[in-house]
Amino acid sequence: MSFLLSLLRIRQPIRRSTRILLGLLGVGVVVVWYFWMAEARHAVNPNDKLTPTARQLVDAVTFSLTPDEFTEERPFFKDLRASLWLFNCGLIAAIVGSLVVGLLAGSWPWLNALLEPLLKVASYLPPVSLIPLIFLFLGFQDTAKIFIIFIATFLPLTRSLILRVQSIPEKLIWNFTVLGPSSLEMLVVLIRRVVEPGFLDDVRLQIGTAWVYLIVAELIASEAGLGYRINVASRNLDVAQILVYLAVIATLAFIMDRSIDYFNRWKNRWYFIGTES
Amino acid sequence: MTAAASSSTPSPTPSAVADAGTATPGTAVSSGEGKVVLQLRNIMQRLGAGDRQKVILRDVSLDVREGDIVCVVGPSGCGKSTLLYGIGGFRPFSEGRVLLDGEEITVPNRHRGCVFQDYTIPDFLTAEQNVELGMRLEGLSLLEHWLPFWAAERKARYRKTALELLEKVGLSAHAHKYPRELSGGQKQRVAIAQALAMRPRILLMDEPFSSLDPQSREVLQLLLLEIQRETGITIFFVTHDLEEAVFLGTRLIVLAPTPGMEGASIVHSECIARFDSRRAKTTPEFAATVQTIREKGFKPAQAAEISSLERQLSELSHGSPATPPLSAPGSTSTPTLSSPPPSSPKPPTT
Incomplete structure (x- = not known):
């Protein structure tokens, strides 16, 4: 009974092993439920297309890893390479851009006054609505797709960073000033260090957005990529292929998220003191 | 421990500099010896604009000499921290001049170290x-x-x-x-x-020990005194704690609003003898110094109010003979809470 009551206590800490077990349990329940449902549906209708069985999923994986008879390239690795190239270019450009604009606009009120209306208006426009314009201006090549990912992630990262810089306590800035740094040193050595852990958390939150817009861009105009393959599979009603590629995207996003988190905890150990569980 | 003395040592600087004691707003206060490190001349600080403008500091002038620990005390919200922020160059004064070693300063720099209460x-x-x-x-x-x-x-x-x-x-x-x-x-x-x-030439400290527990505060006060003795550094220390100011300071300045005028100015300034140990706080000399400055430096009405409230508190704690007894069962007389006891003194109006 006391164990059940402890579950209701807010912020009751749990062990790391318990956290991992619960995480696996959550995913495991969904996976087991799906396969049980798929088998049940196939028992009623063997030609069911909507819920592929485990066997069909394995076949889809095998197909993706089988070299193409003309190019001798495995479709999965070709798609993965194409998508990762676009994803990384777009997100890294957004990170670098938002760091520069965010630090500068957050530190200098006059620059913030100049840029804030533009950033606000741009962020209110759904990036999806800008896609046709982007393709019109930049064509259907990689540049346009990279720009779509960039614009979708740059704006929220920048606005968030500006707020983080502006939230630095005034007395901390005064303390920095007394030590006599130049403006560049103040920005790069001091202010950047204060906002870095929060900024990296923001980047983690934008990973999902970046993947969404990558897939959207590839659905519209592409010859390779995870989104492209999903598009082709959907036209062929190949749900197994779609599910396999979705699992790949989810796995990649998870790995990226964890990597950034571990990097943050290693580089900014000071920020996480007292929060480790 | 020698009792604190009001210094009347004339300053070598021009006649604008006043002796210690009750200060007239606008005249600079100073201690006797040592080279002048920091000078404030006719400082005015206003906040806000137009109809909402408020004068925070009015005509503050003072000299801080090398090796001094100048402690600024005053009622909450009177502008002590505002004074320090202006000296530090963080919020420049509306009028007046700040001179460090004779040179006018307006922006923060390494020559004025700062320790704040937080961050x-x-x-x-x-x-x-x-x-x-x-x-x-x-x-x-x-x-x-x-x-x-x-x-x-x-x-x-x-x-x-x-x-x-x-x-x-x-x-x-x-x-x-x-x-x-x-x-x-x-x-x-x-x-x-x-x-x-x-x-730094001068260390500016804005209530650095206020958020600490009493034991830690005491330890840090002693540490500060020890460092000051070793290095001879000049310190400008803002605090709301009068006892802390008397313990640490070699010169004590009381900043408070003057009657009939908006904004705070220096209403009292006094040289303080050095106290070297915790035990000094229990000596009669220390208590006398604190009491003297409280009576001279803060508004007499405020001091009287504090005394009166302390008296009433004491009566409530120990029971006053003038307080009417509670009615016994069956008694016809019923004391009411709305009527005060006849012998309790009326608090002075301010």
Whole structure:
């Protein structure tokens, strides 16, 4: 009974092993439920297309890893390479851009006054609505797709960073000033260090957005990529292929998220003191 | 311990400088000896604009001499911290001049070290790195700061100085710790060491010990006195705690609003004898000094109100003979709460 009551206590800490077990349990329940449902549906209708069985999923994986008879390239690795190239270019450009604009606009009120209306208006426009314009201006090549990912992630990262810089306590800035740094040193050595852990958390939150817009861009105009393959599979009603590629995207996003988190905890150990569980 | 004395030593500076005692707003107050490090002349500070403009400081002038610990006290919200922020160059004064070693200053710089009540040191550096920070910013370029093997000799020198300062403030065992691993008192020690590393002409301290527990506060007060004796540094210390000011200061300044005028000015200034140990706080001389400054420096009405409230509190705690007894069962007379006891004194109106 006391164990059940402890579950209701807010912020009751749990062990790391318990956290991992619960995480696996959550995913495991969904996976087991799906396969049980798929088998049940196939028992009623063997030609069911909507819920592929485990066997069909394995076949889809095998197909993706089988070299193409003309190019001798495995479709999965070709798609993965194409998508990762676009994803990384777009997100890294957004990170670098938002760091520069965010630090500068957050530190200098006059620059913030100049840029804030533009950033606000741009962020209110759904990036999806800008896609046709982007393709019109930049064509259907990689540049346009990279720009779509960039614009979708740059704006929220920048606005968030500006707020983080502006939230630095005034007395901390005064303390920095007394030590006599130049403006560049103040920005790069001091202010950047204060906002870095929060900024990296923001980047983690934008990973999902970046993947969404990558897939959207590839659905519209592409010859390779995870989104492209999903598009082709959907036209062929190949749900197994779609599910396999979705699992790949989810796995990649998870790995990226964890990597950034571990990097943050290693580089900014000071920020996480007292929060480790 | 000698009793505190009002200094009437004439200052060598021009007639604008007044002797100690009850100060007239606009005239500079000063202690007797030593070179003048900091001068404030006719400081006015206003906040807001138009109809909402408010005068915070009015005609404040003072000299701070080398080696002095000048403590500024006053009622909450009177402008003590505003005065310090202006001296530091963080919020420039609306009128008046601030001179450091004879040169006018308007922006923060290394010559005025600062220790605030909170947000004193950045969290992303260890105690040692925090103390080193100012030296590295002063002595290294950005590239040298980042590249690990450049300017190794200078970096080693800064590290050595930082460790020596941490030892001076009693934190050498905690040099590798981040501020989040330190207590409030330890963080303030790091802040003091960081400020001292810059070899400032004057150390500005804005209620640095206010958020600490009494024991930590006492320890840090003694530490500050010890550091001041060793280094001879000039300190400008703002506090709302009169006892702390009397214990630490060699000159005490009371900042308060003057009747009939908007804004605070110096209403009292006094030289204080040095108190060297905790036990000094229990001596009659110490209590007498505190009481004298409270009566002279704060508004007489305010002082009277405090005395009256203290008297009433004492009566409530110990029971006053004039207080009517509670009615016994069956008694016809019923005392009411709305009518005060006949012998209790009326508090003075302000």
